[in-house]
Amino acid sequence: MCGIVGAVSERDVQGILLEGLRRLEYRGYDSAGMAVINGESSLRRAREVGKVAALAEAISANPLSGHLGIAHTRWATHGEPSQLNAHPHMSGERLAIVHNGIIENYQELRDELKAEGYVFTSQTDTEVVAHLIGKNYQQEGNLYNAVKTSITRLRGAFALAVVHADEPDHLVVCREGSPLVVGVGIGENFIASDQLALLPVTDRFMFLEEGDIADIRKDQIKIHDRDGQAVERTITRFEHGSDSADKGEYRHFMLKEIYEQPRVIKATMEGRITDTRVLEQALGTEAANLLDNVRHVQIIACGTSFHAGMVARYWIEDLAGVPCSVEVASEFRYRKHVIQPDTLFLCISQSGETADTLAALRQAKKRASVPRWQFVTSRAARWCGNQTW
Ligand code: GLU
Numbered sequence: 447m448c449g450i451v452g453a454v455s456e457r458d459v460q461g462i463l464l465e466g467l468r469r470l471e472y473r474g475y476d477s478a479g480m481a482v483i484n485g486e487s488s489l490r491r492a493r494e495v496g497k498v499a500a501l502a503e504a505i506s507a508n509p510l511s512g513h514l515g516i517a518h519t520r521w522a523t524h525g526e527p528s529q530l531n532a533h534p535h536m537s538g539e540r541l542a543i544v545h546n547g548i549i550e551n552y553q554e555l556r557d558e559l560k561a562e563g564y565v566f567t568s569q570t571d572t573e574v575v576a577h578l579i580g581k582n583y584q585q586e587g588n589l590y591n592a593v594k595t596s597i598t599r600l601r602g603a604f605a606l607a608v609v610h611a612d613e614p615d616h617l618v619v620c621r622e623g624s625p626l627v628v629g630v631g632i633g634e635n636f637i638a639s640d641q642l643a644l645l646p647v648t649d650r651f652m653f654l655e656e657g658d659i660a661d662i663r664k665d666q667i668k669i670h671d672r673d674g675q676a677v678e679r680t681i682t683r684f685e686h687g688s689d690s691a692d693k694g695e696y697r698h699f700m701l702k703e704i705y706e707q708p709r710v711i712k713a714t715m716e717g718r719i720t721d722t723r724v725l726e727q728a729l730g731t732e733a734a735n736l737l738d739n740v741r742h743v744q745i746i747a748c749g750t751s752f753h754a755g756m757v758a759r760y761w762i763e764d765l766a767g768v769p770c771s772v773e774v775a776s777e778f779r780y781r782k783h784v785i786q787p788d789t790l791f792l793c794i795s796q797s798g799e800t801a802d803t804l805a806a807l808r809q810a811k812k813r814a815s816v817p818r819w820q821f822v823t824s825r826a827a828r829w830c831g832n833q834t835w
Contacts, residue, residue, distance in 0.1 A: 455634035476527035525569025537580025
């Protein structure tokens with residue numbers, strides 16, 4: 447899933463949020479947006495399809511200055527990538543939220559809220575959460591309680607950051623299945639889906655745990671766990687230089703990668719699965735429907751990715767009961783191949799830049815006669831490599 451950044455500070459937060467989004471660009475996304483509450487306690491928002499640079503341009507033409515704000519890069523799961531579907535989503539003119547993840551019971555909640563007169567301007571699952579919190583805010587008159595009550599109705603995976611113009615001194619955040627970290631500053635505090643987003647402003651972090659809900663003010667952070675108990679989360683200091691570009695305490699990079707596997711697998715799965723199942727929308731807005739029609743899976747990869755594909759083949763045939771073939775990209779691209787109808791074409795590349803794998807993908811897309819097949823091809827490959835072709 448994509449990125450969230452938030453800040454509450456004495457200084458203008460617009461630049462901090464924008465830089466945070468730029469630092470999350472590596473995750474791949476389709477649109478970006480920001481909402482800021484200014485001194486007069488009014489809430490303003492900007493949203494753009496495409497790169498963070500497009501959002502930066504829109505904001506430089508119409509600045510969103512203020513001391514409290516939230517920002518988002520979106521990977522569409524419900525509704526196409528578009529300005530209307532981009533986050534932040536609002537309920538009324540004064541409440542805004544950003545969300546990473548998937549709300550599984552969004553349709554049922556949407557129908558319920560529609561029947562009560564709420565008007566939806568997007569196709570997203572997120573707008574449902576905005577209106578649900580908006581509705582509870584009217585009853586509770588307090589943002590923290592409104593979020594707390596609302597999340598008891600949500601099923602799925604989510605990290606949320608919420609602001610309200612009537613309460614311009616704090617943001618409320620929570621997580622269930624999607625990552626969220628609090629960046630601890632001096633006289634200012636931040637939140638993000640990845641600590642890398644906040645390194646220009648702090649190196650001290652608290653990692654929220656599943657079910658946590660937190661009230662973030664510039665001079666105070668209060669966290670409650672899912673049972674409503676006040677909890678402290680340990681502050682850890684980010685060691686500059688101990689990141690992925692450094693081999694740290696290990697003798698060589700291969701050893702480091704081996705030891706990193708549990709953490710990397712957990713981070714990859716976060717927001718894409720629940721306790722009981724895979725959230726197929728994480729593969730794209732159409733994935734849930736398209737996957738039902740898949741009759742064959744063709745994996746294309748090179749080197750280590752090819753070996754990962756061979757393991758995946760066993761799992762796919764065993765768990766999904768769908769026939770699966772695996773081929774080295776350089777073989778596939780230089781031979782005449784027969785592609786069965788309704789094939790899901792899955793390209794795996796560690797860097798997202800393996801030349802033979804990319805060439806095989808382009809070739810397969812060109813040859814594919816069934817539009818459905820082509821679509822799954824590009825989405826699946828894009829997911830694997832965070833690349834758009
Ligand atoms: N499900 C939400 C949407 O489609 C959030 C996706 C994300 O995590 O970026 O807008």
